[in-house]
Amino acid sequence: MLIDNILLLRDRYPAIREYFHQNEDDLKLKQFEVIESKAGKETIRYQLNDERPLMIHSMYDPIREAERIIASHEGKISEKTHVFFYGVGMGYHVEKFLEKFPDQPYSLYEPIPEVFFEMTSKRDLNHIINKNLRNLYIDKHHEESFAYLNEFTTSNHNIHLIVLPSYKNIAEEKYATFHKNIKEAIRSRRTNLHTDASFQKLWVMNSLINFKTVLNTPNMLRDIDRGQFEGKPVIIVSAGPSLAEDMEHLRYIKENNLAYIFSVGSAINSLIAYDVLPDAVFTYDPGLLNHKVFEKMIAHNIAHIPMVFGSSVGYETIENYQGPKAHFITSQDRTSLYFLKEQLNVEHDLILDSPSIAVMTFQILNKIGAYPIIFAGQNLGYLYDRLYSEGIDYDHIKSTMEEEKLAKAPTTKDVYGNEIKTSIGFNSMRTSIENFAAQYQNKTFINTTKGGAEIKGVPFQPIEEVIKETLTYSIDKTNWWERSNKYKAQDIDAQLASLKRSMTEFTAVLASFDKLLKNISLYTNIKNQPKVLNELTKFDKLYNRLVENRYYNDFLSFYIRTHVKYLANELKRLNVEADVFVKGKEIVPLFNRFMEQCRQGSLELEKVMEDSVGALGSE
Secondary structure (H helix, E strand, C coil): CCHHHHHHHHHHCHHHHHHHHHHHHHCCHHHEEEEECCCCCEEEEECCCCCCCEECCCCCCHHHHHHHHHHHHHHHCCCCEEEEEECCCCCHHHHHHHHHCCCCCEEEEECCHHHHHHHHHHCCHHHCCCCCEEEEEECECCECCCCCHHHHHHCCCEEEEEECCCHHHHCHHHHHHHHHHHHHHHHHHHHHHHHHHHHHHHHHHHHHHHHHHHHCCCECCCCCCHHHCCCCCEEEECCCCCHHHHHHHHHHHHHCCCCEEEEECCHHHHHHHCCCCCCEEEECCCCCCHHHHHHHHHHCCCCCCCEEEECCCCHHHHHHCCCCEEEEEECCCHHHHHHCHHHCCHHHHEECCCCCHHHHHHHHHHHCCCCCEEEECCCCCCECCECCCCCCCCCCCCCECCHHHHHHCCEEEECCCCEEECCHHHHHHHHHHHHHHHHCCCCCEEECCCCCECECCECECCHHHHHHHCCCCCCCCCCCCCCCCCCCHHHHHHHHHHHHHHHHHHHHHHHHHHHHHHHHHHHHHCCCHHHHHHHHHHHHHHHHHHHHCHHHHHHHHHHCHHHHHHHHHHHHHHHCCCCHHHHHHHHHHHHHHHHHHHHHHHHHHHHHHHHHCCCHHHC
16 A cells, blocks of 8 residues: 555544554455556456456546546536445546546445555555545445445435446445445435424424323333233234234134233224224324324224323324323323433333334333233235225225235235235334344244234234134233323423423524624635634534523424434534535525524424423422
8 A cells, every 4th residue: 555545544544544454464455456458547357266357447448438437427416416436446437526526525435445455555545535525435354334324314415326337246246235225225214204204293292282191191111010911912903904804803802801902003993893892092193183093983982992192192182082091101202201201211111113003012012021912913015905904994094005006016925925015114014023023032922914924023823723722711801001100290390490491591592693603604705714713613512502402402303303404414514524614604504594493493382382381380
């Protein structure tokens, strides 16, 4: 490695330099040979065993090849594009990119450490590294790194991928894994952004409005008698299309008290249609229409079944139902976590937000010691072209799948080993159940869903066999929900007083930002670098005050979380910006827009707070 490259890496990327210093002897350098192309420029020949050698660059003219590569991507690169290079090779195409786009941000990823070593032994890294390089990733043989995924999950800019064509053959398996990983990361980010945008305000509003009900109902994990469930079988009944096939078996189980029957989500409507009423209904969906799930239950004057609700559930759901209730605290509930934080054992008492209520109920049952835990109607795929079981029909959701959408749906294996149609959402639910099943390997789990998706860790067994082999005796069921909670009112009063103080401080912090941003704008325009640096230092300190403010940190930042995440990504990008005037010019409009979101969000949030928890301290 050239001495200048060693010094550059030691200064800017010390971990990469240390890796090569420690592992140079382990590199398979004999498989790579730097040779001269017909045009005189160096290229690298890769020889694996006795197979035909592969060239990383053109054997004829690597420079012309590099020009063609960049030209083919030129129309896809705009001012707001971050370019990500997969495969550096000798760096000719990166060099041509920098000539054409000298101010463009970019990152480099070299999956073959031997190639990077050979390149740095022949060429100066300054040809491919300038002030706009955001990240340099070099694969290591002894460990698998996924650090590069952070770019695809946090960048607010469009990321354009440029792959050195030869790497699709030279690093075929690595490239396939890389492509799969970034595809899943991008899809996951889009899903999370959609979820946050849809529910960010509802999670906070519901939690605030529901808090009085939380304070007046037992906590399923803290207050009930565990002895009512420990070592006893529970069936989680979901709304999958195969549920109707097992309804008579569920009736037999209910009539003979062979297990608790817990209905999750829409399954209650199918159970009502077949007159098999569950021992409890579980709900957590924060959506505005969640209360419609229980309209049939209320219309039939069914008010004796306990409703176990997630504390961030749509508030109309628990307002409309007049029967007994118990609650569990969800990880999306900022209100309970703020007011009850000192009273909760977060590891045990918190239920992690999940893709479905069945998954959250699965968490609860494991924590209160129930077993075996049995799934029914948990299809996680389509059966008879249906989304829901018979007896479940909504005006706002179709119970059957359109043929065109079904044809395009992804597939998975069912419990018999056949392929069935599923969805990204169903796959997410299945993976979530599998992850929690792996955490509780000492428990017995059974999936009775005929034709449903295979769930690893939850083996399939027809419900007829489960009745014959497992549910062999009756269990005692009492009114387990008739308990009081143990929350301490005085702790809640103290937290409310602290919250009101932090709201006042939050207003003062925003006012300070107004003056500070005007100064940054002024000194940036007149090119006074010392003053800009000084004001940016003040900005960092004031921003730390903002994120440490309890009102902002515990409530508002979750109410406007998509804007908070966008800001965090932009600030991370600007932190590595070398030009102080560029940083000053960009941060002013960025933060002014964010403060407007803070003010608007706070107006809405303060109204909900005043109507919900504002009077708690005087009760």
